[in-house]
Amino acid sequence: MLVLDIDGTLLKSNFKIDRTTKEAIEYVKEKGVYVTLATGRNFPSAQKIAKALKLDSILITHNGAFVASSVDEPFYEQRMSAENVLKVVQILEKYDAHIRLLHERYSIGNQVQQKSQLVAKMTMGIGDPLFYPVTFTEQLSDHLKEKPMTVPKIDVQFFDNEERANAFKELTERIEEIRITSSTRCAFEIIDKSVSKAKALNILARHLGVSRKEIVAVGDYTNDLEMIHHAGLGVAMGNSPNELKHAADWVTRSNNQNGVSYMVREVFRKQMKLQIEEPLEY
Missing domain, CATH: 3.30.1240.10 (Hypothetical Protein, Haloacid Dehalogenase-like Hydrolase; Chain: A; domain 2)
Known part of the structure; x- marks a missing residue:
């Protein structure tokens, strides 16, 4: 399972997604990896990005407070009173x-x-x-x-x-x-207070039958910290603050240097055969 933040991770500073990033995501999808987004953005905005990436996944939005593939039928939600x-x-x-x-x-x-x-x-x-x-x-x-x-x-x-x-x-x-x-x-x-990307990710992974060690999560800021800790392989973007880099298992290039596609090349392409046959021990 590959879990990606949007701003500062998928998107470059000009708010665009590079072609190589789209190709990398398509590659892992073709290999049977479940790809989803975990973002602070509202659901319609995240869904727009998902459509651009040809994802029909359950999305983690509002920092984990609204998890859904359709706005009408949320998989999980936790609102402030x-x-x-x-x-x-x-x-x-x-x-x-x-x-x-x-x-x-x-x-x-x-x-x-x-x-x-x-x-x-x-x-x-x-x-x-x-x-x-x-x-x-x-x-x-x-x-x-x-x-x-x-x-x-x-x-x-x-x-x-x-x-x-x-x-x-x-x-x-x-x-x-x-x-x-x-x-x-x-x-x-x-x-x-009960909400976090990590909690939402755990709920979604259990629903999909994906173990913690099979999760690769990528983020760039402090709202990704718990998710990075939770994942089997937590990846910080090169543009992340030091706090996140120190917490991560691996640091990729920055968003403006196509850090997501670089991570896929270094982690998934080299180890995909092993990962499909047997879950990786990170």
Whole structure:
């Protein structure tokens, strides 16, 4: 089983997938390897990437909070409660931050005055707006009081590092039921405390009858850390922070150097015959 993160892993910095990466994924699929995506992105956005790669797999999205091959029939989901969503938003509204509530069908964000590359990074790759509408409201907490929401994930981008640190401290001290991670696209990715990519991967692997030692997982940031630990072979991208590289079993090239296709060439092509006949001992 091959599990791939999207941003900073599959995608280059220009948000495109290289031809060699597509060919590498097609190669492992033809050899009987189950290939899926594990991402912080919303489900429609991840599904769009999956279609580009000709994958019809069950996808791990929203950092493990929404696992599905169809938005209508999730295989597994774990949402933040409406009460905690409101609490998080009320705290974040004290700070200069762009907040995005990521439902599996749509997104609601607060209006921000600043035009920033940070907000642009959050907006990139949200999926086709026709199928994943994004709306904005001036005061998110007022909206939630009128229309409570349970969501798989909340994305937050800050414009000041000190505000980010203060918000992290307040959120973690006041709301025990949440987990805060981050990715190359987003400063805060807030999910229910019970959620992680690693847990979702374990649930999916058991469903497919794949053992832990048969899993190769590839990621690039701290929201991939537990998944890298969990896999039989955890691979960090060359553009990963040192924390992830040290946790990984193997480090490939960066996303801009086609690290996924390089990993497939070095790991799968050289060892595929053995892996098919007998699961590898990593």
